[in-house]
Amino acid sequence: MSFPFGFGPLGRFFRPAQKRQIEAGGGGRRWEGAGMLHAPQTQTLAARGAAKARANAAYLNNPIANRAIEVWGSTLGKGWQVRSYDRAANDAFEDLIRPFMLPLARALVRDGEAFVQLVVTSAGQLRLKHLAADQIDPSLTRDLGGGARIMAGVEYDAEDQIVAYHVLREPPGSTFTLTNETVRVPAVDMLHIFDPLFPGQVRGITWLTPVLLKLRDRDEASDALLMQLKVAALMTGYISDPDGSVAELLGTTSEGALNLALEPAMMRILPPGASVTFSKPGDGLAQIDAFLKAIDREIAAGLSLTFAMLTGDLGEANYSSERVGLLEFRRRAEMLQRNLIEGQFLRPLWRRWIEVRTLAGELPAGPAAQAELRAVRFVPPGWAWVDPKNDVDADIAAINAGLKSREEVVAARGRDIDEVDEERARDRATMPNGGNQQ
Template sequence: MNALDRAIGWVAPRAALSRARARHALRIYEGAAVGRRASSFKALNTSANAEIQGALRPLRSRARDLARNTPYAARMLDIITSHVVGTGITPIPDSGSDMLDRRLENLWDDWERKADVTGRMGFYAMQALAVRAMVESGESVIRFIDRPFEDPRRVPFQLQLLESDFIDQWRDGIYGNDGCPGTEGLEHTRLGVGLGEYDRRVGLWLNPNHPGEINTSAMRPGVSTFVPEDELIHLFKELRPGQVRGVSWFAPILMTSRELADFLDAVNVKARVEACFSGFITNNDESTGDIFDPARPGLTGRDAANPDAQLTSLEPGMLKELRTGQDVTFAAPTSTTQVEPILLFNLQAMAAGVGCTYDQVSGDLRGANFSSLRAGKVEFRRLTEQLQNHVVIPSICDRTWDRFVSRAVLSGLLPDRPEPYRAQWMTPAWEPINPNDDIEADIKAARTGRMSPQEYVASWGNNWRKVQDMSAAFYKRADAMGLAFDIDPRRTDQSGKQQPVDGDPAGGKPQPLKDDTGEPITAPAAN
């Protein structure tokens, strides 16, 4: 202890002990030290919502500008959206009854194509746009819209996709159950998110119109109303416990990507200037006699000979005459060989900040090989599956499915029953880097029980029930027509050898597919 600590110890021993402990901790953790090296840290002991509050709108608007004007940022949005959603995360009904499952599939397929209340998109397209908005702006909102019972064959339910701007972030404070419809259980509001007991989310304060819309002549007054949680989906990736609003995924790379864009712009301008090989003519004629130009009667002397002598721009191959006494001096830009390394390292940092790989963002495969590509895809696949199973499926898919089923039951399209109508969600298939090896590995995994046959079929983006039905119908028709195919597993094994037919009651003809009881599997009747 130093002299000051000892003096404090005489008056306040507890405070002196606390100072000594803090100094000891600083010596243990270099990252907690105070000094010149640590002066650049912006270490604030604030909550996630306090940090988001002032940065929400600037981050969102700058991320959108980055996506509009930076090709690499737009590429990142496409990469993440295409891998997380692809052509759609589709449900496989699993109610326990084949009849109900097929009924659910038909109802869902009919509803999905017209899920958007604006009439422009299907549900799978809305999935992709919602995820894209979440990555770019940090969050997105889907609102459930109940429709009237006009068509007895269709579930009366649609979706409305909204940008995060619709959330009224200025609703911040005590907005409890003050008579506003749907505010039951609301105790306070943080950044437009209604919170109840234990900070449970109970709804959002939504503006009736987009706050950034310019044409407001036919719009309703901009007073936000409370929408309960069971009427909407608030999609965002939660990064800290207690966080109520989402942050743009571009936040860690905004400065890096902006500076890289400025650097590339400067490199392009420099290259354009260097490409302007021009010639200059100096007029040393001291004559001051008047020279009449019929086309320009007001100009005489040297002005008539060279009326546009002022130099303001350069063009390739230009020959420019200068006035007497004028000269042109060029800056001599030095050639740089650092463009490619700077671009490489910055793109790697940007890709890592968002969660992509460098080759995906840049398309540069010069130094890649099978092992490096596979290693990168394994990490990216884990991140993608985590996002699918922890954010997208619970928020968008499960919530929409539950609402769809409840409205189908209320409209009489599905029978009411105590057991829930469950569904398994099928994510986009992962394209193999080496198809032969990857498919062989999947087959072995299914044969050894590491994955079920249903999971194997679903891993390639297919509905296992439909695959079985279509296969049974295909081979039944082939047998009836007397056709044989090499892909028929009843004729050849996986190595391509013909299956033995000794004792075959059908005289060597392929046997029909059978179920566990030994009964032949018949194809379903065509619709």
């Protein structure tokens, strides 16, 4: 009688070994020491302070970290344009936000979050106040009862909505922190900009988190390389003297040891039996450049930047690879521009700004006018051309094929189409024959 494979009298000898199918959830020696986040919302909050302090130090002391923050800061914080039916309101709002955009973007990347308090002055004007991240008291956590609570300075009601922020009067470390007290600021007067990585995350964490340890390792490796190069410049020679004949060499004697000077173009003849051995402190320097570049690539990947953007090194770049890398970077940057800068900062600020100006009688209060003002568009900063001729030709072809509008193309350049059309009209008015080519 035949049996299927694995069954019958001999089945127990041929049964395949059982293996856990999901290795990520398995155990064993390969997973020893691996980190795990069982409660990422709580653990990111606990790590926020130390990670932020290290990122601040790296920003000022580490050139790679400084460049990464500046690249992202200039990408997110470069001038935005406002487009509503009221050109004067657009210009006034742009003047309001312009000084805050780059510092806010830097803080978002470096600290992981940015806070802007909206203050209405006695004259009825809206003023922006950029707060340090730790000025929203991270140590203040308590249960308020009935489902309400304060988490790291952020107050929630029973319906899990943010209702207030608890702000220290002075930033931590300032002269007056001995008498520092917390002020409750309603949520309507505070803008909190950060990229939540996990559901329920209360505070942001620095964007340098994945690479902070790698940045430190890279910095130490660079310092070790510099020290190795200094040592390599100190060539040391050792003379072996089996039969004691070195005494015949001319030199200076110090504490019973003979010191021989080596000078350019000098030749010395050693006595029979003597030999010279030189130290080689520079061994391995040929591989250090490739090693540092490998670390830089890991850091660039952790920061969603290309290697060339992070280091400024274009030695290995070519047109095709850089274009592909820039396109991927732009997709992520545009997502962050829309979700963070526009969604969490510009739009709520615009709504509050027009409310304050309407109450002050500076904007029309009618429903139609208010609806038109709220239908605002924000134009993000444009991108520099990678290949101007081909890019323009592609845009022209897309417009002619009906795949893009002129407004979309102009907005992608970071321009306002109304301004472009006005400039073109002025050009036509001042050029011979209305600007027509003969």
